[in-house]
Amino acid sequence: MAPAPSLPVHPPNGPTQAPADASAPPQQRSQKQMTKAERRELQEAQRAAKAAAKANAAPNGAGGQSKQPPKAAPPPLTAAARKPGKLADPVLKAPSTPGTGRQAHARGAPPVAESGPPNARGLRIFSHFGLPKPVSVAKGDIHPTILRLALQFSNFKITGANARCIATLNAFKTVIQEYVTPPNNTLSRHLMTHLNPQISHLVAARPMSVTMGNAIRQLKLEISRMDIDLPEQDAKDALCQKIDNYIRDRIIIADQVIEETATRKIKDGDVILTFARSSVVQKVILGAMEEGRQFSVIVVDSRPMLEGKRLLSVLSSAGIQCTYVLLPALGSVISEVSLVLLGAHSIHANGAVYSRAGTALAAMMAKRHSVPVIVCCETYKYSDTVQLDSFTKNELAPTTDNFSSFPLVKSRDALLIQNQINLEILNPLYDLTPPTSITAVVTEVGVIPPNSISSIPVALGRLL
Amino acid sequence: MSTVDIATTPSGSQRSVETLVSKLRRRQVVGSRDAALETVLVLRQVVSKARFSNIDQLVAIIRSVGRRLVDAQPKEHSVGNTVRKVLHHIREEYNTASKGTAASSSKVTYTISNFVLQGQPRKQTVAPKSEAIITLKENDPDDPDSFSRALKPVLMEAIQDVLDELETVYDNVSKNAKDHIHSDEIILTIGHSRTVESFLKQAAHYRSYTVIVAETGPSYKGHEMAQSLSAAGISTFLVPDSSIYAIMSRVNKVIIGAHAILANGGMFAITGSLLAATAARVHSTPVVVCAGQFKFTPLWNLYHDFGALDFADPSSVLGFEEGSLVDNVDVLNPYYDYVGPELVDVFITNDGDHPPSSVYRLIKESYDDDDHEL
Numbered sequence: 034m035a036p037a038p039s040l041p042v043h044p045p046n047g048p049t050q051a052p053a054d055a056s057a058p059p060q061q062r063s064q065k066q067m068t069k070a071e072r073r074e075l076q077e078a079q080r081a082a083k084a085a086a087k088a089n090a091a092p093n094g095a096g097g098q099s100k101q102p103p104k105a106a107p108p109p110l111t112a113a114a115r116k117p118g119k120l121a122d123p124v125l126k127a128p129s130t131p132g133t134g135r136q137a138h139a140r141g142a143p144p145v146a147e148s149g150p151p152n153a154r155g156l157r158i159f160s161h162f163g164l165p166k167p168v169s170v171a172k173g174d175i176h177p178t179i180l181r182l183a184l185q186f187s188n189f190k191i192t193g194a195n196a197r198c199i200a201t202l203n204a205f206k207t208v209i210q211e212y213v214t215p216p217n218n219t220l221s222r223h224l225m226t227h228l229n230p231q232i233s234h235l236v237a238a239r240p241m242s243v244t245m246g247n248a249i250r251q252l253k254l255e256i257s258r259m260d261i262d263l264p265e266q267d268a269k270d271a272l273c274q275k276i277d278n279y280i281r282d283r284i285i286i287a288d289q290v291i292e293e294t295a296t297r298k299i300k301d302g303d304v305i306l307t308f309a310r311s312s313v314v315q316k317v318i319l320g321a322m323e324e325g326r327q328f329s330v331i332v333v334d335s336r337p338m339l340e341g342k343r344l345l346s347v348l349s350s351a352g353i354q355c356t357y358v359l360l361p362a363l364g365s366v367i368s369e370v371s372l373v374l375l376g377a378h379s380i381h382a383n384g385a386v387y388s389r390a391g392t393a394l395a396a397m398m399a400k401r402h403s404v405p406v407i408v409c410c411e412t413y414k415y416s417d418t419v420q421l422d423s424f425t426k427n428e429l430a431p432t433t434d435n436f437s438s439f440p441l442v443k444s445r446d447a448l449l450i451q452n453q454i455n456l457e458i459l460n461p462l463y464d465l466t467p468p469t470s471i472t473a474v475v476t477e478v479g480v481i482p483p484n485s486i487s488s489i490p491v492a493l494g495r496l497l
Numbered sequence: 498m499s500t501v502d503i504a505t506t507p508s509g510s511q512r513s514v515e516t517l518v519s520k521l522r523r524r525q526v527v528g529s530r531d532a533a534l535e536t537v538l539v540l541r542q543v544v545s546k547a548r549f550s551n552i553d554q555l556v557a558i559i560r561s562v563g564r565r566l567v568d569a570q571p572k573e574h575s576v577g578n579t580v581r582k583v584l585h586h587i588r589e590e591y592n593t594a595s596k597g598t599a600a601s602s603s604k605v606t607y608t609i610s611n612f613v614l615q616g617q618p619r620k621q622t623v624a625p626k627s628e629a630i631i632t633l634k635e636n637d638p639d640d641p642d643s644f645s646r647a648l649k650p651v652l653m654e655a656i657q658d659v660l661d662e663l664e665t666v667y668d669n670v671s672k673n674a675k676d677h678i679h680s681d682e683i684i685l686t687i688g689h690s691r692t693v694e695s696f697l698k699q700a701a702h703y704r705s706y707t708v709i710v711a712e713t714g715p716s717y718k719g720h721e722m723a724q725s726l727s728a729a730g731i732s733t734f735l736v737p738d739s740s741i742y743a744i745m746s747r748v749n750k751v752i753i754g755a756h757a758i759l760a761n762g763g764m765f766a767i768t769g770s771l772l773a774a775t776a777a778r779v780h781s782t783p784v785v786v787c788a789g790q791f792k793f794t795p796l797w798n799l800y801h802d803f804g805a806l807d808f809a810d811p812s813s814v815l816g817f818e819e820g821s822l823v824d825n826v827d828v829l830n831p832y833y834d835y836v837g838p839e840l841v842d843v844f845i846t847n848d849g850d851h852p853p854s855s856v857y858r859l860i861k862e863s864y865d866d867d868d869h870e871l
Contacts, residue, residue: 345822346821357822362830461744
C-alpha cells in the first residue's frame with residue numbers, strides 16, 4: 034500500500050494542476066463555465082481536502098515508517114493511500130490545506146515517499162521482532178495471581194523456560210481452585226473459556242514459551258477429558274493433582290534422569306564450558322560435583338541478560354573452580370575446553386535448538402575445535418515445528434535499564450545510548466543452533482543424536 | 498655495530514625517544530595509526546640529528562632506537578612496522594643514490610620470491626628522489642660528515658613519504674569503497690575501527706545500505722561506532738555480540754578492522770572478530786578487512802603465544818561490586834583475537850586489495866629481510 038503513492042509522480046492531471054496549485058485558489062470561474070473535467074477535479078480536490086483535514090487530526094497514519102522525521106507530507110500521503118485512485122490530487126492539494134503553503138514539498142512528496150520505504154527497508158526486516166509492550170490495563174477480570182505473574186514476566190523477574198512453566202502452572206492451580214462453575218454449565222466446557230483471557234493476558238506481558246504452550250495444551254486436554262458427573266470440588270482437585278503430576282514427571286523427575294545421564298559424561302580433569310544460565314545444566318554440574326568428580330567450569334556470559342553471573346555464584350559457592358569470560362573471549366578459551374554443556378528453550382523436529390542468544394556461537398566454535406556439544410533438554414520442550422533461522426520467531430529484550438548489565442568502569446553518560454534517528458538498538462533474546470553444531474541431546478528418554486529428535490513423541494508413546 | 502649506540506644519538510632526539518618509550522609503556526598512545534605516526538616523527542628527528550659516516554652506522558642507530566620502542570610495547574606491532582619501513586626506504590634511497598641505477602638490492606640471489614617479483618608489474622622501487630647522482634664518500638677521514646650531509650635531504654624526503662602515506666591512510670583505503678558495497682546491503686561490523694568507519698562513510702555518499710554494529714564486550718566500542726555512523730546518515734542497528742550468529746543469515750558482508758596483519762595472512766583483531774568471521778564462514782558470507790599498509794607485520798608465529806592477545810582490565814568483566822565472587826573466580830579479558838587466514842577473504846589496504854595468500858609477498862616488498870628481527 035505504501036509504495037502506491039510514489040508511483041504517480043506525474044499525476045495525469047499534474048501539469049494542469051501544478052500551475053493551478055501555485056496560485057492558491059484557482060481562478061474561481063463559475064461552475065457553468067468550467068469544463069466537466071475541471072468540475073470533477075474541483076470535486077475531488079474538495080473531497081481530498083476534507084480527508085486531509087481528518088488525517089491531520091490523527092497523524093498516526095505513518096505506521097511502520099515512523100523513522101522519518103514526520104513532515105506534513107507523509108501523514109496525508111498514507112491517509113490518501115487508503116483512498117486508492119485519488120492519489121494524484123491529494124498528494125498535491127493536501128499540503129496546501131494546512132495553510133503552510135509548502136507547495137514545493139507537495140511536489141516533493143512522491144519522491145519523499147519513494148526514499149522513505151527504501152530508507153526504512155533495512156529497518157523493516159527486524160520489525161516483526163516482538164517488542165516488549167507495557168502490560169496494559171487488564172481486560173475482563175483477570176485473577177490477581179495472573180496479574181502478578183504477568184508483571185513478573187514483563188520485568189524479567191522470572192526467566193527461563195522451566196521456571197516460567199512451573200510458575201504458570203502453579204498460578205493456574207490457584208485460579209482453578211477459586212473457580213466456580215456458573216449454573217447450567219459444565220466445568221469441562223466452561224473452565225476453558227474462563228482460562229483463555231488469563232492466558233492472553235500472560236501472552237501480552239511476554240510471548241509464551243514453548244514449555245508454557247505445551248503445558249497449557251496438556252492442561253486443556255485434561256480439562257476436556259474431565260468426567261461431567263464429578264462433583265466440582267473433586268474435579269478441581271483432580272485437575273490440580275494432574276498439574277502436580279505434570280510438573281513432577283515432565284520437569285522434576287526428568288531433570289533428575291538427565292542429571293544422572295549427563296553426569297556420566299563428565300570425567301575427572303574435564304574443563305566444562307557452559308553459556309548463560311540453564312537450570313538443567315546447573316543441576317548436572319552440581320550433581321557431578323556431589324559425586325566427587327574433579328573438574329573446572331568456564332562460564333561464558335553475554336549481554337543483554339548477563340544471566341551467567343547467577344550460575345557463577347551458585348557454582349563457586351559450591352566449591353567448583355570457575356572461570357568467567359564474556360562471549361567475545363570464547364575464541365581464546367575454547368582450546369582448553371573438553372566438553373560443552375548447553376541448555377535449551379525448546380528443541381525442534383529437525384534437531385535445531387532454540388536457546389538463549391549466543392548459544393549458537395558457543396556451539397559453532399566448539400564444533401570447529403572438535404569439542405563435543407551436549408544439550409540437556411526435557412522432552413516437554415519438544416516442539417514439532419521446524420525452525421530454520423533465528424528470525425522467524427524471536428523476542429527483544431527491553432532496552433531500558435542498561436546500567437545493571439554494563440560494568441561500572443564505564444561512565445554513565447556513555448551508556449545512555451538510545452534509539453535515535455538512523456540508529457536502532459536490538460537485543461534479540463534467542464537464537465537457533467543448527468543440528469550440525471550439536472553432538473548429542475540428553476533427554477529423560479535417552480541420549481539422542483540431533484537428527485533423530487523427531488522420534489521423541491514416539492519414544493514417549495504419543496503422550497505429547 | 499654495537500659501538501654505535503645511543504651514545505651517538507644526539508641528546509635532543511634521545512629525549513624524544515625516551516618520551517615515546519614511556520608513552521608506549523604507559524599505553525598513553527592508543528591506536529595503531531597514532532603509534533605509527535609518533536614513531537615516524539621520532540625517527541625523523543633521530544635521522545635529522547644523527548651523525549654517521551656510512552650507511553651501516555645509520556642503520557644501527559635506527560635499529561637500536563626501534564628496538565627500544567618495540568620493547569616498550571611489544572604488542573603494538575605498528576611501531577616495529579614503521580621502523581622497518583623507514584629502514585627499507587633508507588636503504589633504497591642509499592642504493593639509488595650511490596649506484597645511480599634502479600636496482601632495488603645490491604645482491605642478486607636466486608630465490609623463488611625474486612623470480613616471482615620479477616614478473617610483477619607492481620612498483621618495485623621508489624622513484625629516485627634526486628635526479629643528480631650524489632657522490633657519496635663513505636668513511637671519509639677528512640670530513641666524516643660529508644656522507645650524512647649529502648644523504649640527509651634524500652632521507653628526509655623518504656621519511657616524509659612514509660609520513661604522508663600514514664596520514665592519508667583512511668582516504669586511500671576508502672577510495673574504492675563504493676565498488677565494494679551495493680545498495681540495500683546489510684553489512685556487519687564489530688567494535689570501533691576508524692578505517693572501517695571512514696570506509697563506510699565514504700560508501701554512504703553513493704549507496705544507501707544498512708549497517709549492523711556488534712558492540713563488543715566488555716569495551717563496548719561498538720556504541721561509539723554506531724553513534725558515529727548514524728550521525729553520518731547511515732541506518733544503523735546496534736546489537737549485542739550474542740546475536741551475531743542469529744543475524745548472520747541476513748548479513749551480506751562482514752567488514753572488520755585489524756590491529757595487526759601477520760605474515761601468514763592471519764590477523765589480530767578486536768575480540769569478537771573471531772566469532773564474526775567464523776559465523777560468516779559457516780554462512781558463506783564474505784569477510785572483508787580494511788587496514789592500512791602499516792599494519793602488515795613480518796612476524797607470523799605470534800599467535801602461538803598465549804600472551805600475544807593483549808589482556809585488558811578484568812574488572813570490566815566482573816567488577817569488585819561482586820565482591821564475594823571476585824575471590825574465587827578467574828576472569829579473563831583478552832583484548833584481541835587471532836583470526837586465521839582461512840577466515841578472511843580480502844584485505845583492503847591503502848595499496849590496493851589483496852587476498853590473504855599474497856600477504857607474504859607484500860611483506861617481502863615492503864620490508865627488508867634483515868629487519869625482521871630488530
